[in-house]
Amino acid sequence: MTSEYRLKRRVQFYETDAAGIVHFSWYLRYMEEAEHALWREAGISIAPAGSEIGWPRVAISCEYHSALFFEDEIEILMRVATISRKTIRYECVITRGDDRIATAAMTIVCVIKKAGEPMRALPIPTDVIERLGVAVDA
Amino acid sequence: MTSEYRLKRRVQFYETDAAGIVHFSWYLRYMEEAEHALWREAGISIAPAGSEIGWPRVAISCEYHSALFFEDEIEILMRVATISRKTIRYECVITRGDDRIATAAMTIVCVIKKAGEPMRALPIPTDVIERLGVAVDA
């Protein structure tokens, strides 16, 4: 069972804005990158080709403590905080060396998508339940 | 004094992802677009060329109620919720016709940026205080 993942990553130029720092929308993408790496670490893909199961986001929050700059080397720690019948909640900390850059949380829901029908929430499939675990001190 | 802005906008193809819906990171950009339009409506720019004053984001949150699709016509209602000495907090509702798509909040802080120095929080300048007002029922 995988319950957390530490993704190391470098800030790219196209992630910065005219204020000279990483645009705040990118933190959500960093979080998603670490989430998907966590799933791969667990041996599963969050979006296998042709799957009718999807994982839209239902809530996110982020507190920005410090700015990020071009070529900064950062670490995104993504942890599974809670797993309910149909949702998963992650907690995330972004750091650059000893600097705490941001703390964030994200909740996703399991849905089934059929052509021409609205998405409908679904209990999390067994193969996901068996591979993702809640982080001990989350 | 301007306290709210309604931005009408169409979903672009590059905002969608392989789930066939708008990627969740885009909602923050929609919010920012409406924020900057609100400032222009108030007669000011949030980032005039050469200014040492900046407005980094310190906190954001978003609840996603429904998905958005390519070419959807949406409205982003951005309102000034509170103004403190150094920060501004907005509340935001995204709708598509009668559908409530997302509700969000964002707090920004006024900073001074000098070359080679870290950003430092600053009281909000008078010309901004005079032009932005808190929305009545925010």
Next chain:
Amino acid sequence: MTSEYRLKRRVQFYETDAAGIVHFSWYLRYMEEAEHALWREAGISIAPAGSEIGWPRVAISCEYHSALFFEDEIEILMRVATISRKTIRYECVITRGDDRIATAAMTIVCVIKKAGEPMRALPIPTDVIERLGVAVDA
């Protein structure tokens, strides 16, 4: 028959990078925005929900003559340059007032996408052929 479209648009903050100007990748998105507006003007959508027909890009080129800045008001002129059996080629000029900002070209191909099969090129459907025309002096 629609053969060209002029899209007016303002540069958004998230389109800029740490050089203080619009990131060069955004010009392709501006071009796509104008392309899709051209199709809507012609009464068709380039990606109707559930369609098996798609229009991947096969070639693009862009020459950048001048930089774009936050809040610049720009015009993207998109014109149909040639229509062959399976492809459409556009030419594009981006301007800010009298300033020529960029000139670009893009070729797209009509494909059919079926689940589990590779995309396959296809003659352009009649309803598209009937609505898009080649610009006179393109």
Next chain:
Amino acid sequence: MTSEYRLKRRVQFYETDAAGIVHFSWYLRYMEEAEHALWREAGISIAPAGSEIGWPRVAISCEYHSALFFEDEIEILMRVATISRKTIRYECVITRGDDRIATAAMTIVCVIKKAGEPMRALPIPTDVIERLGVAVDA
């Protein structure tokens, strides 16, 4: 002297669009990522903090041979093709295993940016000339 760089990278979900494939604008960002990695390999940064020297793009072209999908592992081969007094031209090939995904080219120009003045082209600085070389068979 560094004349080429092979960047290995995985396709992220936020790089895909509603057609289920990587949006064509992302190929330019892949190219830029590999370019900046090439510069770091050469011991230099293309955008050091506080520098007045910049490298805007003046021309790009890309031919798309095949689509990219979520979680694909790709390689971006970036090579210095020509160095003139003020410009550098790169050639780029993107592959996924044995599949040729895209071939591209990009020309950048060296400029000086001073506050309140337009950017002005400049001969390439010596420390860059000494560290970047033209790839043998480019």
